[in-house]
Structure formats: C-alpha cells, structure tokens
Amino acid sequence: MLKALRGTKDILPADVALWRKIESSARDIFALYDYKEIRTPVMEEASLFIRSIGTATDIVQKEMYVFSDRAERSIALRPEATASIVRAYLENSLGQEKAVTKLFYIGPMFRSERPQKGRQRQFHQLGVEAIGSDNPLLDVEVISLAVRIMRELGIKDFNLNINSLGCRKDKARIIEKYRKAIKSRLDSLCGECRERYKKNVLRIFDCKNPGCGKVVEGIESGGFLCDDCAAHFESVKKGLSSVGINFIIDPRIVRGLDYYTKTVFEITQKDLGAKDAICAGGRYNNLIEEMGGKDTPAVGFAFGMERMILSLEKENASEEPGMDVFLAVTGQGMLDKAFHMMIDLRGRGLSCDIDYNEKSLKAQMRMAEKLRAGSVVIFGEDEIKKGKISLRDMGKREQKEVDIRDAAREILAIKSGTTSERGNT
Numbered sequence: 107m108l109k110a111l112r113g114t115k116d117i118l119p120a121d122v123a124l125w126r127k128i129e130s131s132a133r134d135i136f137a138l139y140d141y142k143e144i145r146t147p148v149m150e151e152a153s154l155f156i157r158s159i160g161t162a163t164d165i166v167q168k169e170m171y172v173f174s175d176r177a178e179r180s181i182a183l184r185p186e187a188t189a190s191i192v193r194a195y196l197e198n199s200l201g202q203e204k205a206v207t208k209l210f211y212i213g214p215m216f217r218s219e220r221p222q223k224g225r226q227r228q229f230h231q232l233g234v235e236a237i238g239s240d241n242p243l244l245d246v247e248v249i250s251l252a253v254r255i256m257r258e259l260g261i262k263d264f265n266l267n268i269n270s271l272g273c274r275k276d277k278a279r280i281i282e283k284y285r286k287a288i289k290s291r292l293d294s295l296c297g298e299c300r301e302r303y304k305k306n307v308l309r310i311f312d313c314k315n316p317g318c319g320k321v322v323e324g325i326e327s328g329g330f331l332c333d334d335c336a337a338h339f340e341s342v343k344k345g346l347s348s349v350g351i352n353f354i355i356d357p358r359i360v361r362g363l364d365y366y367t368k369t370v371f372e373i374t375q376k377d378l379g380a381k382d383a384i385c386a387g388g389r390y391n392n393l394i395e396e397m398g399g400k401d402t403p404a405v406g407f408a409f410g411m412e413r414m415i416l417s418l419e420k421e422n423a424s425e426e427p428g429m430d431v432f433l434a435v436t437g438q439g440m441l442d443k444a445f446h447m448m449i450d451l452r453g454r455g456l457s458c459d460i461d462y463n464e465k466s467l468k469a470q471m472r473m474a475e476k477l478r479a480g481s482v483v484i485f486g487e488d489e490i491k492k493g494k495i496s497l498r499d500m501g502k503r504e505q506k507e508v509d510i511r512d513a514a515r516e517i518l519a520i521k522s523g524t525t526s527e528r529g530n531t
C-alpha cells in the first residue's frame with residue numbers, strides 16, 4: 107500500500123481541531139496588532155533562498171529541496187518564509203502603503219532533515235514580518251506578540267532568550283572573536299564543524315555534538331556592540347521590562363542564518379527541551395537592501411506549529427463540537443423521509459447526518475453517541491403513519507413522540523437548552 111513520504115504527515119480530522127485553535131487565536135491576536143495576512147507560493151527560484159539565507163548554512167547546503175523543472179530552472183520548496191515575503195514585498199511595492207508594513211503568514215515549509223518528534227520534512231510555520239523601522243519598540247512589539255500567542259494558547263513553562271548580534275561590523279567582530287578563540291582548539295571539533303569554522307563559525311552552535319558545544323559555549327562573548335547597537339539592545343531590554351515580559355540574555359543565540367542583525371530571540375519550552383525552540387526570530391536590517399531594495403530595516407519571528415501542537419497536546423485536547431441531531435431509521439422507506447428532513451434541518455442551520463447504509467437501530471444509536479449528537483430523531487413505520495417521529499434528548503436521556511411538523515422546533519429547543527446549560531457551567 108502507498109504511504110505518505112517519510113517526514114510528511116496527514117493531519118487527520120481528529121487532530122485538525124487543535125490546529126484550527128492555534129490558527130484562529132493567532133489570527134485574532136494578529137488583528138489586534140494590525141498584521142495582515144500574506145500567502146506566497148511554496149515554490150520559488152532556488153537562488154532566492156541561497157542569496158538570503160546564506161550559502162554556508164545547513165538549510166541551503168543540506169536541507170533545502172531543490173529540483174530542476176522541465177525547463178531546467180532551479181526551483182526550491184521554501185525552507186522558511188522570510189525570503190519569500192521580502193521578495194513579495196519588493197516585487198509588489200508593499201512598502202508604499204504604510205510606514206511599517208506588518209505581515210503574517212501561516213503555512214507549510216520544507217526541509218530535508220532527519221525526521222523526529224516535532225521535526226518534519228513538511229512542517230508548518232506561523233510568523234510575522236514587520237518591515238520599515240529600526241525602532242527598538244518595534245522589536246518589543248514583535249516579541250510581545252509572540253509571547254501573547256504563547257499565553258493565549260495557555261502554553262506554560264516557557265523562556266524568552268534574547269541576544270544582539272549588532273550591525274554588520276559588529277557581527278564581523280563577533281565572528282572574528284570566535285574564530286580566534288576556536289583556532290587553537292580545532293582538533294576538538296567534529297569534521298563538519300571544522301568546515302563551519304571556515305565558512306560560518308557561528309553555525310558551530312547548531313552542532314548536536316556535545317564536544318563542539320563545549321568549545322563554543324565557553325567563549326566569552328559580549329562587548330562587541332558599537333555604541334549605537336548597544337543602545338538599541340538596551341532599549342529593547344528596557345521596553346520588554348516595561349511591558350512585563352521576562353527574558354534571559356543568552357549570548358549563545360546567534361541564529362546562524364546570514365541575514366540576522368541586532369536583536370535575535372528564541373522562545374523555548376520546558377517539555378520540548380532547550381535545543382528545539384518553539385519560536386525564533388530577530389532583526390534582519392540588511393536583507394532587503396541585499397535583495398535589491400532600499401535600505402529597509404525589519405524584524406520578525408516564526409513559530410514551529412508542530413512544536414506548538416506538541417506542547418499543547420498534553421494540556422488541552424480540544425474537541426470538535428458534537429453534531430446537533432442524528433436521524434435514525436427503522437423500516438421500509440424511512441431513509442427517504444429522514445433524508446428530506448435532514449435537508450430541511452441543515453437549511454435551518456442545524457448540523458445533522460444519517461446512516462446511508464441503514465444498519466440496525468442499535469448500531470445507529472451507537473453512531474449517534476459517537477458523534478456526540480445533541481438529539482436523535484427516530485423514524486419508525488408505525489409512528490410515521492400517525493404523522494409522528496420519536497425524538498430523543500441525548501443529554502437528558504429522555505425520549506418522546508413528537509408531531510413531525512413540530513420536529514424542527516423541538517430539536518432547536520433541545521439545542522438551545524443544552525447550549526445554555528453548557529454556558530452556565
């Protein structure tokens with residue numbers, strides 16, 4: 107039998123409720139902060155990601171899905187959204203509409219990683235990009251937006267870790283410092299990290315090898331920022347404190363993607379472990395200019411939705427609401443009658459279904475239980491002859507005969523009764 111590709115997953119109806127809960131509460135919050143949705147294609151020219159993310163990154167070197175199409179163009183499945191959004195921002199001149207362009211996205215991304223818990227090859231991200239200002243208060247807004255999403259979803263035990271990489275010059279100094287400090291200890295690094303040392307020393311932080319971690323984590327970092335970047339970072343910290351957001355300053359957050367500058371941050375959650383951030387982001391003040399636009403500072407973040415699901419599953423398995431009414435039949439010609447009532451009830455806004463296979467009444471009642479139907483209409487030959495049906499209130503476990511013309515009204519009464527009872531508890 108055919109199976110889904112390794113590292114891809116069906117999100118089944120039973121799981122969709124949780125996905126929708128995350129999406130809809132995020133959308134509500136994005137609206138409060140005035141972020142507008144953008145949907146970019148999942149395919150782009152491969153060069154877009156190579157230029158923006160950086161040639162020496164794992165994403166570009168090992169993880170990106172790149173293929174030649176029939177016209178021999180080099181196409182990539184997007185490994186992240188920022189590059190696509192910057193491309194769309196420039197191509198559609200989105201910056202002309204508002205001083206700061208605020209965008210959000212929700213959708214699948216693709217990386218050919220080794221699949222493991224919370225890490226898929228087709229995975230989903232939800233994120234924002236705020237393009238057009240270097241004001242540290244915008245960093246504070248973006249971070250507080252991420253924290254608000256965590257709080258709104260009830261995800262507990264999380265840490266916000268922040269750092270600043272400074273401007274281009276500062277970042278070059280940081281890289282130089284790490285290269286100097288590591289030079290004498292190259293032998294302690296794995297083969298891959300010796301390559302990283304040459305091409306992109308900050309990527310060593312991503313190595314899963316504990317030996318490599320020890321080498322870089324002991325290096326004294328800090329004091330690299332120029333006055334301007336240091337003041338910017340101070341303002342971000344002050345701003346976060348002023349809005350009641352706790353943070354940890356973590357110089358090990360270097361976000362190896364080439365485009366990051368100044369503020370970088372990660373949100374980690376206790377159950378997921380420190381290595382797997384649930385949310386990551388930062389400033390990318392040079393990217394838009396590097397991609398051919400005007401000098402335009404920007405800041406954003408992305409949540410890993412599979413990780414949000416993991417941290418939510420334990421606490422609240424939210425359920426889809428039950429069905430309003432199930433129509434059960436017993437006897438000849440009853441399915442046709444039930445079918446027509448069902449069409450009428452759906453027209454009145456009630457959710458309902460029937461058993462097209464006409465199994466036994468007992469089996470149909472079991473089905474109604476499973477669907478968590480609020481009420482069940484039973485069509486029996488004898489009752490129908492008298493113009494009646496049986497109506498069962500599944501919550502109260504009461505059943506009565508009802509005139510078929512009153513059925514819709516009675517069903518609505520049961521529905522509003524159960525709704526108001528639920529409202530009181």
Ligand SMILES: [Zn+2]
Pocket residue numbers: 272273274275276331332333334335336
């Ligand atoms: Zn600087």
Ligand SMILES: [Zn+2]
Pocket residue numbers: 295296297298299313314315318
């Ligand atoms: Zn290594």
